[in-house]
Amino acid sequence: MTPDAIGRRPAKYPASQIVQGALIAALSGALFWLVWIYGNGLRDPRYLDGWILAGGMGLQISFHVAIKRGAFSPKSATRWRKIHVFAGYLLIAAFISHSDFSLPDTGFEWALWAGFVLVTLSGIFGTYLAWSLKAKGHIDEGVSYDRIPALRAEIAQKVYAIVATPDPAATAIALPGLPHDAWIADLYSTHLSAFFQGPRNMLAHLVGSQRPLRRMTDEIDALSRYVGQQGQEKLGAIRRLVVEKDRLDFARVYLSLTKGWLFLHVPVTYGLTVLGVLHVLVAYAFSSGAW
Numbered sequence: 001m002t003p004d005a006i007g008r009r010p011a012k013y014p015a016s017q018i019v020q021g022a023l024i025a026a027l028s029g030a031l032f033w034l035v036w037i038y039g040n041g042l043r044d045p046r047y048l049d050g051w052i053l054a055g056g057m058g059l060q061i062s063f064h065v066a067i068k069r070g071a072f073s074p075k076s077a078t079r080w081r082k083i084h085v086f087a088g089y090l091l092i093a094a095f096i097s098h099s100d101f102s103l104p105d106t107g108f109e110w111a112l113w114a115g116f117v118l119v120t121l122s123g124i125f126g127t128y129l130a131w132s133l134k135a136k137g138h139i140d141e142g143v144s145y146d147r148i149p150a151l152r153a154e155i156a157q158k159v160y161a162i163v164a165t166p167d168p169a170a171t172a173i174a175l176p177g178l179p180h181d182a183w184i185a186d187l188y189s190t191h192l193s194a195f196f197q198g199p200r201n202m203l204a205h206l207v208g209s210q211r212p213l214r215r216m217t218d219e220i221d222a223l224s225r226y227v228g229q230q231g232q233e234k235l236g237a238i239r240r241l242v243v244e245k246d247r248l249d250f251a252r253v254y255l256s257l258t259k260g261w262l263f264l265h266v267p268v269t270y271g272l273t274v275l276g277v278l279h280v281l282v283a284y285a286f287s288s289g290a291w
Contacts, residue, residue: 020086028093035097049097050283054276056091060084061273064266088123095120112279115272122265129257132208139247145255148248155245156196162237163188180231183223184238191219192238196245205253213246 031052039045063084066072072080095116104110133139143151163185194200201212220239224232 024086024089027090031090031093032097046098046100046283049094050280053091053094053098054280056087056094057273057276059087060091060269064269085123085127088120092120108275108279108282112272112275115268115275118268119265119272122261122268126258126261126265129254129261133254139251139254143248143251145252145259148252148255152196152199152245152248155241155248159188159192159196159238159241162234162241165234180227183227184231184234187219187223188238191216192242195242199249199252201246201249202253205250213243216242 031049035045035049038048063080066080067077099113104113166181195216204210204212217239220235220242224235227235
C-alpha cells in the first residue's frame with residue numbers, strides 16, 4: 001500500500017531546498033570571512049557583525065508588523081515569508097560571529113543570548129510546520145481548530161451507521177448466509193471504534209508517520225477479500241472515513257502547534273528587539289568611536 005493510496009502525499013525534499021541550504025552556507029561563510037578581514041584591519045569586528053545583526057532583526061520585525069497590518073497580498077506574503085526564513089538562517093551566522101563563538105559573561109548578555117536562541121529555535125520549528133503541511137498532507141480551508149470536534153463526531157456517526165446497517169440481500173434470502181456483517185462489526189469494535197472516539201496518533205502526526213493509519217487500512221483491505229460486493233462497498237466507505245478522520249487528527253495537531261509556537265516566537269522577538277536597542281546604547285556609551 002503506497003502513501004498516496006491512503007490519502008497522503010509522500011514527503012519530498014525538493015532540489016530548491018538543497019540549493020537554498022547551500023546558498024545560506026556560502027553566505028554565512030562569506031560573512032565570517034568579511035568579519036575576519038575587517039578585524040585584521042585593526043578595527044573592532046563586533047561593530048560590523050553587530051550592525052548586520054541589527055539590520056537583519058529590523059527586517060524581521062518589519063515583516064511581523066506588515067503581516068499584522070495585512071499590508072501584503074497572499075502572493076506577496078508567501079514571497080516575503082520565504083525571505084523572512086532565509087534572512088533568519090543568515091542571522092544565525094551573524095549572531096555566532098558577534099558572540100565570538102563563546103558564551104555570555106554578564107546577565108544582560110545571557111538575556112540577549114537566550115532570547116536569540118528562543119527566537120531561532122521557534123522559527124526553525126515554524127519552518128518545519130510549514131514544510132510538514134506541504135509535504136505530508138493538507139488542511140481543507142473549511143477546517144478550523146474549533147470545528148474539528150464537530151466534524152470528528154459527524155464522521156464517527158457515519159461510520160457507526162454504515163456498520164449497523166444490515167445487508168439487504170442477506171435479509172431477503174430465507175437461508176442463512178455468510179456472516180459478513182458480523183465480521184465488519186467485529187473489525188469496527190476491535191480495530192476502529194477507539195480511533196473514532198477522539199483525537200489519536202498525535203506523536204505519529206508530529207513525526208510524519210503513517211504507520212497507525214496504514215495498520216487500519218490494511219485490516220480493512222484484508223477483510224475486503226473475504227466479503228461480498230455489498231460488504232466491499234461498506235468497507236470502502238469505512239476506509240474513506242478512516243482516512244478523513246486521520247486528516248482531521250493531522251489538522252488538529254498542526255493547527256494547535258501553529259497557534260502555540262506563535263505565542264512564543266512573536267513576543268520573544270519583540271522582547272529581543274528591545275534588549276538589542278539597549279545593547280546598542282550601552283555599547284556606544286562606552287565606546288570611543290562609531291566603528
